[in-house]
Amino acid sequence: MTNEKHHIVPYSTYAIILAALLLFTFLSVAITGIELGEFTVAGALLLATIKSYLVLTYFMHLKFDKAYIRIMVGFVFLVFLAVIIITFLDYYFR
Amino acid sequence: MQASSHIPHDVSYLEYKGKHNGLLSWILSTDHKRIGLLYMYSMMTLFLVGVVLGLAMKFELIAPGKTIMDAQDYNAVFTVHGVIMIFMIVVPGLPAVFGNFLLPIMIGAKDVAFPKLNLASWYVYIAGALLVIASLLFGDGSPDTGWTFYAPYSFKTGANMLPAIFGAFVLGFSSILTGLNFIVTIHRMRAPGMGWTKMPLFPWTLYGTAWIQLLATPVVGITLVLVALERIFGIGVFDPALGGDPILYQHLFWIYSHPAVYIMILPAMGAISEVIPTFSQKHVFGYKAIVASTMAIAFVGYFVWGHHMFTSGMSGTAQYTFSILTFLVAIPSAIKVFNWISTMYKGSINVQTPFYWAASFIFVFMIGGLSGLVLGALATDVYVHDTAFVVAHFHFIVFGGVGFAFFAAIHYWFPKMFGRMYDSLWANVGWIIFFIGFLALYSPMFYLGMQGMPRRYYDYLEQFHAANILSTLGSWVMTLGLVIIIINLFRSAKSGPIAGKNPWNGKTLEWTVPSPPPVENFETIPVYHEKDGPYEY
Amino acid sequence: MSQAIHHDEHYDAEGSKIAMWLFIFTELLLFGGLFIIYSVYRYLNQDAFHLAAEELNTTIGAINTVILLVSSMTIAMSTSALQKRQKGTTLLLLGITLFLGLVFLVNKYFEWGVKFEHGIFPGSEHMTENLSQGEILFFGLYFVMTGLHALHIIIGMIIIGVTVAKVSSGKVHADRSALLENSGLYWHLVDLIWIFLFPLFYLIH
Amino acid sequence: MYILANTQASNFVTGVDRAFLVILGISFFFLIGLTLVMIYFIYRYNKKRNPEATQIKGSNTLEVVWTVIPTILVLVMFYYGWAGWKPMKNAPEDSFEIDVISRMWNFTFEYENGKKTDTLFIPMDKPVKLNLISVDVIHSVYIPAFRVKEDVVPGREKFMWFIPQKEGIFELFCTEYCGLQHSYMYNWVKVMPEDQFNSWYADTTILVAGTVDSPTASGKRIMTNIGCLACHSLDGSKLVGPSFKGLYGHEVTVKAGGETKTVVADDEYIKRSIYDPNSEIVEGFPKGMMQSYQGQLSDDDIALMIEYLKTLK
Numbered sequence A: 001m002t003n004e005k006h007h008i009v010p011y012s013t014y015a016i017i018l019a020a021l022l023l024f025t026f027l028s029v030a031i032t033g034i035e036l037g038e039f040t041v042a043g044a045l046l047l048a049t050i051k052s053y054l055v056l057t058y059f060m061h062l063k064f065d066k067a068y069i070r071i072m073v074g075f076v077f078l079v080f081l082a083v084i085i086i087t088f089l090d091y092y093f094r
Numbered sequence B: 001m002q003a004s005s006h007i008p009h010d011v012s013y014l015e016y017k018g019k020h021n022g023l024l025s026w027i028l029s030t031d032h033k034r035i036g037l038l039y040m041y042s043m044m045t046l047f048l049v050g051v052v053l054g055l056a057m058k059f060e061l062i063a064p065g066k067t068i069m070d071a072q073d074y075n076a077v078f079t080v081h082g083v084i085m086i087f088m089i090v091v092p093g094l095p096a097v098f099g100n101f102l103l104p105i106m107i108g109a110k111d112v113a114f115p116k117l118n119l120a121s122w123y124v125y126i127a128g129a130l131l132v133i134a135s136l137l138f139g140d141g142s143p144d145t146g147w148t149f150y151a152p153y154s155f156k157t158g159a160n161m162l163p164a165i166f167g168a169f170v171l172g173f174s175s176i177l178t179g180l181n182f183i184v185t186i187h188r189m190r191a192p193g194m195g196w197t198k199m200p201l202f203p204w205t206l207y208g209t210a211w212i213q214l215l216a217t218p219v220v221g222i223t224l225v226l227v228a229l230e231r232i233f234g235i236g237v238f239d240p241a242l243g244g245d246p247i248l249y250q251h252l253f254w255i256y257s258h259p260a261v262y263i264m265i266l267p268a269m270g271a272i273s274e275v276i277p278t279f280s281q282k283h284v285f286g287y288k289a290i291v292a293s294t295m296a297i298a299f300v301g302y303f304v305w306g307h308h309m310f311t312s313g314m315s316g317t318a319q320y321t322f323s324i325l326t327f328l329v330a331i332p333s334a335i336k337v338f339n340w341i342s343t344m345y346k347g348s349i350n351v352q353t354p355f356y357w358a359a360s361f362i363f364v365f366m367i368g369g370l371s372g373l374v375l376g377a378l379a380t381d382v383y384v385h386d387t388a389f390v391v392a393h394f395h396f397i398v399f400g401g402v403g404f405a406f407f408a409a410i411h412y413w414f415p416k417m418f419g420r421m422y423d424s425l426w427a428n429v430g431w432i433i434f435f436i437g438f439l440a441l442y443s444p445m446f447y448l449g450m451q452g453m454p455r456r457y458y459d460y461l462e463q464f465h466a467a468n469i470l471s472t473l474g475s476w477v478m479t480l481g482l483v484i485i486i487i488n489l490f491r492s493a494k495s496g497p498i499a500g501k502n503p504w505n506g507k508t509l510e511w512t513v514p515s516p517p518p519v520e521n522f523e524t525i526p527v528y529h530e531k532d533g534p535y536e537y
Numbered sequence C: 001m002s003q004a005i006h007h008d009e010h011y012d013a014e015g016s017k018i019a020m021w022l023f024i025f026t027e028l029l030l031f032g033g034l035f036i037i038y039s040v041y042r043y044l045n046q047d048a049f050h051l052a053a054e055e056l057n058t059t060i061g062a063i064n065t066v067i068l069l070v071s072s073m074t075i076a077m078s079t080s081a082l083q084k085r086q087k088g089t090t091l092l093l094l095g096i097t098l099f100l101g102l103v104f105l106v107n108k109y110f111e112w113g114v115k116f117e118h119g120i121f122p123g124s125e126h127m128t129e130n131l132s133q134g135e136i137l138f139f140g141l142y143f144v145m146t147g148l149h150a151l152h153i154i155i156g157m158i159i160i161g162v163t164v165a166k167v168s169s170g171k172v173h174a175d176r177s178a179l180l181e182n183s184g185l186y187w188h189l190v191d192l193i194w195i196f197l198f199p200l201f202y203l204i205h
Numbered sequence D: 001m002y003i004l005a006n007t008q009a010s011n012f013v014t015g016v017d018r019a020f021l022v023i024l025g026i027s028f029f030f031l032i033g034l035t036l037v038m039i040y041f042i043y044r045y046n047k048k049r050n051p052e053a054t055q056i057k058g059s060n061t062l063e064v065v066w067t068v069i070p071t072i073l074v075l076v077m078f079y080y081g082w083a084g085w086k087p088m089k090n091a092p093e094d095s096f097e098i099d100v101i102s103r104m105w106n107f108t109f110e111y112e113n114g115k116k117t118d119t120l121f122i123p124m125d126k127p128v129k130l131n132l133i134s135v136d137v138i139h140s141v142y143i144p145a146f147r148v149k150e151d152v153v154p155g156r157e158k159f160m161w162f163i164p165q166k167e168g169i170f171e172l173f174c175t176e177y178c179g180l181q182h183s184y185m186y187n188w189v190k191v192m193p194e195d196q197f198n199s200w201y202a203d204t205t206i207l208v209a210g211t212v213d214s215p216t217a218s219g220k221r222i223m224t225n226i227g228c229l230a231c232h233s234l235d236g237s238k239l240v241g242p243s244f245k246g247l248y249g250h251e252v253t254v255k256a257g258g259e260t261k262t263v264v265a266d267d268e269y270i271k272r273s274i275y276d277p278n279s280e281i282v283e284g285f286p287k288g289m290m291q292s293y294q295g296q297l298s299d300d301d302i303a304l305m306i307e308y309l310k311t312l313k
């Protein structure tokens, strides 16, 4: 019920993050262009993960929010990851 | 967020005249208590439909061959029975009725965090319910897939599936919104001084439930959308003819629907955890263990869905992983049972109607839960999967669990909700008849399942006859009990003797406000100090 | 137990922020279901998925990614602008975001249009007759996932539109910025999902 | 009860029943024990006998005890469940294989020598492997006496196996809900001593229909066996599909590729309807319910069936 003052993020931070995101985008386009076989998927997903981490922390302000919101977000991603892994216990071992 | 200043505190929520009169004052009210009752009355109506369908099935099964309906009708009846009971009654049931009514009061708040959203959830609920009902009345025949909508049958059948599927989707939405509202309410609106470890157990279970609602419901939502798209466009995701995998449908369906069973049972356990300490006049035994087991059920319950698919042809690895996880999720339930019974130890037990319901809840819940262990083990599940044994398991635990807890809760909080007392004698008579009927109705199904009678069978072989007769008779006895209970409650709501603020000597916050509570519950928000707590007798 | 002073419920920024996050979780899991389906079918039909992904135009995909990322930045900046009490800049930044959203949709429209022309749409004869099962699945998922994503873009644009109206009428301002922040969160969610859709559909071949 | 009257009808019975006994044993112990304790508490600590409650808030020792003991017990249960199920996953190499074709709403058993039956005949004391094939929706083969069950999933290759150990006739049910006639989708398993089975198996004359029956009679028999009559009535009533009564030689309105046209139900049309039922859909009936019988029925079979259809005026 308190209206604590917000942390005001300077424009430049956002610009830097955008630059990083664009960089990773081009990187992933480039990486998947070359034949890496199995690793293409892994590489692309890794880059996507980094990108989403940046979006979550900066654009979505998690860095400046209370810890419990961060914990919730982490928890949800973990649950989802666990669900995928368990689903693959079926498909992978068939 | 209401303007609060000019709402009087000496008028109960039942009498308060807001902007509107009559029916409008209910269906436009954002008061969490009125919304709770709105849910209750709409559920009761739907519930009666479900009960009648259940009775019709039992009547059909009293003898082999056709009794009152033909096979197509029977298939439609159990489908609609399942859909109504699961999606409209027990999933939203206790949170929407008692959660709405009591959560704010029990944590010392004036309302939920988003009262308007709360009302909107009710409208969404009604919309979903109407859609499902519409699928019965219009179109090419009622849905006939079972409440599980298994692919590929669910997009092959000629029946009118779309409204039913869409209705279930909309109902899911309502459930998500309620869950979201409760989480924010619990995080933000607990009374000053009420730390997490001082929160009563019922709100705790609502909290756990709300998380499951939030994280599981969207998965079934998208799955049902895909089934609908499959029917309309033939996108192929679950159609084996186009390369889809029907087993994947089952995975996604149960990723929701198994957690959903814990959505149902957790608030029920919460209600029982309130009733037992109050009637034992004693601090609940092992508060922290009960809280921890609540959260453990909510969490582990998310990862056991595959136990519904032991014969579907999953990989061996998946099968035994799911089996182990299923067994692990039984432990927290066991912990709860032990703690409840220990709470009675050295108490001063006041045996009243709510306590009868709570004690019989523990009994039927144990039967239901322990039969779940038979289903969780691989060898035995292969034998009884999709037989009457499963039907017995889930009626014992869903209906024995949630239904009994509902009745415990209504008899416990009735004086608070309506300010009046019911007739205890009739309430107890209703209970005992109901209890006996219940056992007679569902116990034979265990036996039938062990004999090998498959479920969803319209007709059966002669060797299954005797047990089915007993079961049908039981359904009549139970209905008699239900009628007595409902009549008693309805009469008492109008004309029972006035109940005081705290007829049972309870210690949670709802017993500190008048019965029925005023519109904004508290004149001044209570504050918890070091020594205060929900169960300090 | 003592009684505290009466305190009014009023604007709870943190409460509505949690609510938004919770809502975002449900959206994530909604797409999560689709991602599960995608990964399973990809695993089962590796080659067909490679083949089908060739059909998609990486350039358009990349352009759309850039558009969304930029729009994400502008809306993030708009919250800073609002807190700095620069109403004009806020509105400008929101306007850019809306515009970029629109461009994204237009691109999508043309992209889908080309597919339809080639006879690639769910249930089409071309698909059932000439494509393998894995490819049918790929395109089925492609249409469902990008379609649902586009739907979210539209919803996001409506929300931003409402925010624009409220900012300009002064109902949303530096001390009452929850609506703007929440529509920002929603827009980032849309971005987040695209960050995964893009490599999964366009890049991996 | 099957479980207690241990019929030993297959090699899996022992393992499954042992798991049942272990789990049910532990369950009854807790159910009865806890119920008695609860009733005793309610009696002993009743308000009348114990007016003043003693406040006890909990006990960590007890919590640990009743977490650990059930954990051990459930792991024991898991073990027996696993042990009884494990052998079901691997069929011996030398199994006698039979294809099970499931469709709405009957099973057809096809033997390697071409025999087709609607009752499952199997030799005693020999491993039997059933290859489970579905042509439409999910079904499930369940033989309670053998303690086996496995879903039949379209598009997937699946099997189940067992060694029958007792002569006799047992039930076989479909346990996955599959639509209208699900509850009539049951059949019988006949276990015969090996020599008896062999002579039955070697006798392929029964396969050659028509040598004994008249064409119409064998046409009717084929239809009954393969399950047409589950969807098509002989008396003019509408089931899942159109009735056969008065079908032959009359005009039918069908939809094909978006157009509606009328065709005469002659030999060619009926053959098309059986081999490729979804190319022309009879007005008022759903597409995709009837599956092709290509490979299941020969042209000769169809000729016989048509003879029979002609009699249904």
Ligand code: HEA
Binding pocket: B148, B261, B262, B264, B265, B307, B308, B326, B327, B329, B330, B331, B333, B334, B335, B337, B365, B366, B367, B368, B369, B370, B372, B373, B375, B376, B377, B381, B384, B385, B386, B390, B393, B394, B397, B398, B401, B402, D026, D030, D031, D034, D070, D073, D074
């Ligand atoms: C409220 C709903 C609810 C709840 C709480 C549960 C709880 C449990 N369920 Fe149930 N279940 C359903 C509702 C529910 N179920 C429904 C609706 C279906 C059918 C769906 C369909 O197909 O239509 C189903 C089906 C179902 C199956 C699939 C059966 C099949 O189709 O083959 C399985 C298999 O593992 C299972 C297991 C369990 C287990 C192990 C628990 C456990 O959580 C139970 C834990 C409780 C106890 C163990 C009892 C209390 C403890 C003691 C008395 C102490 C002693 C205990 C020990 C020593 C461990 N359930």
Ligand code: HEA
Binding pocket: B040, B043, B044, B047, B050, B051, B052, B054, B055, B057, B058, B061, B078, B079, B081, B082, B083, B085, B086, B089, B090, B093, B094, B097, B145, B146, B147, B148, B391, B395, B398, B399, B402, B403, B404, B406, B407, B455, B456, B457, B458, B475, B478, B479, B482
């Ligand atoms: C909550 C869940 C619930 C409840 C209460 C019931 C109630 C009843 N059910 Fe149930 N049933 C299901 C859930 C439920 N059922 C499901 C999910 C299926 C599976 C469907 C499928 O296969 O797809 C099923 C299937 C099913 C079958 C098996 C069909 C088959 O496989 O062939 C049968 C057979 O007789 C049956 C009978 C009955 C009867 C006679 C009643 C009733 O007549 C009993 C009467 C009830 C009461 C007297 C009071 C109970 C009170 C409450 C629950 C509290 C109310 C709460 C509020 C108002 C908020 N049901």
Ligand code: CUA
Binding pocket: D103, D104, D105, D138, D139, D140, D174, D175, D176, D177, D178, D179, D182, D183, D185
């Ligand atoms: Cu086939 Cu049920």
Ligand SMILES: [Cu+2]
Binding pocket: B257, B258, B261, B304, B305, B307, B308
């Ligand atoms: Cu389950």
